[in-house]
Amino acid sequence: MADKRETPLSNPSLKGHHCSVDLRLEKLGMVPFFQDLPEAELREVNKKFTANHYTRGETIYRQGDPSTMLRVVVAGNVKLVSHTSEGQSVLLDMLQPGEFFGNPAASGKEVYNETAETQTAACVLSIRLRDFRDVMNRYASVAMSVLDITTDRLQESRQRIRHLSTLPVKKRLAYILVTLANKFGEKDRQGLLIQLPLSRKDLADMAGTSTETTSRIMSQFQDDDLITSGRQWVAVKDKPELLRISAES
Structure with missing residues (x-):
C-alpha cells in the first residue's frame, strides 16, 4: 500500500542553473524549427529569449489572452487546456523539455x-512574436519549418477531434495511456512509469469524459493487470494489450 501513498515519480529540484546557457541551447536545439541551425546561429537566437521560472500549478497564459509570445519548455512539464463554451475543460497536450507552445505563425x-499551466515546477523560455518573425526573416529554414509544423498541428487537431467524437471512452483512454507511455514512459519496477503527475481529472479531460467514468475504466484496466497506479501517477504494464484495445473494431 505504500506505493499508493508515495509517488514513485522522480521529483528533481528546479534551481536557477536549470536555465543555464548550455541547457537552453540543448532544449532550443530540440525544437523542430531550430534543429537545422548551426550552433553559432542558435546562440544568436537564444539571446532573443528570456527565461522564467514557475512553481507547480501556475498559469502561464489564459485562453483568450492576446497571442504575443512563443515559448519553449526547458525544464519541468506544462499542460495545455482548452475551455469550451459549456465550461468543460479539455486537456489538449502535456509538454516536456524541448517542446514549444503558443502559435509561431500568429499575426x-x-x-x-x-490555457497553459505548469504541471510541475518549470523553467520556460519566451520570445516575443515580433522578434520571432525577425528570426524567420533571417533564417529561411526556420520559416519553412514553421509552415510545415503549423500544417501538421492543424491535422493533428482534426484527428484528435475525430478521435474524441467517434471512439468509445475505453478505447480513448487506452489510446491516451499508450501515447503518454510512449512520450513520458520510463522503465520502472512498477512497469512503464509515466513520468509526470497524472490525476484522474487530467485523464478525463484528455478523453473528454467524466472523472467518474475515467476512474471506473482505470480500475478495470488495473484489475486486468494492464496498468498500476496511485495518487497522481500511472505505470503501464501491458502496452501491447492497451494498443490492441484502442484499435479493436
Whole structure:
C-alpha cells in the first residue's frame, strides 16, 4: 500500500542553473524549427529569449489572452487546456523539455486558443512574436519549418477531434495511456512509469469524459493487470494489450 501513498515519480529540484546557457541551447536545439541551425546561429537566437521560472500549478497564459509570445519548455512539464463554451475543460497536450507552445505563425492580433499551466515546477523560455518573425526573416529554414509544423498541428487537431467524437471512452483512454507511455514512459519496477503527475481529472479531460467514468475504466484496466497506479501517477504494464484495445473494431 505504500506505493499508493508515495509517488514513485522522480521529483528533481528546479534551481536557477536549470536555465543555464548550455541547457537552453540543448532544449532550443530540440525544437523542430531550430534543429537545422548551426550552433553559432542558435546562440544568436537564444539571446532573443528570456527565461522564467514557475512553481507547480501556475498559469502561464489564459485562453483568450492576446497571442504575443512563443515559448519553449526547458525544464519541468506544462499542460495545455482548452475551455469550451459549456465550461468543460479539455486537456489538449502535456509538454516536456524541448517542446514549444503558443502559435509561431500568429499575426499579433490573434489570441491564445488554450490555457497553459505548469504541471510541475518549470523553467520556460519566451520570445516575443515580433522578434520571432525577425528570426524567420533571417533564417529561411526556420520559416519553412514553421509552415510545415503549423500544417501538421492543424491535422493533428482534426484527428484528435475525430478521435474524441467517434471512439468509445475505453478505447480513448487506452489510446491516451499508450501515447503518454510512449512520450513520458520510463522503465520502472512498477512497469512503464509515466513520468509526470497524472490525476484522474487530467485523464478525463484528455478523453473528454467524466472523472467518474475515467476512474471506473482505470480500475478495470488495473484489475486486468494492464496498468498500476496511485495518487497522481500511472505505470503501464501491458502496452501491447492497451494498443490492441484502442484499435479493436
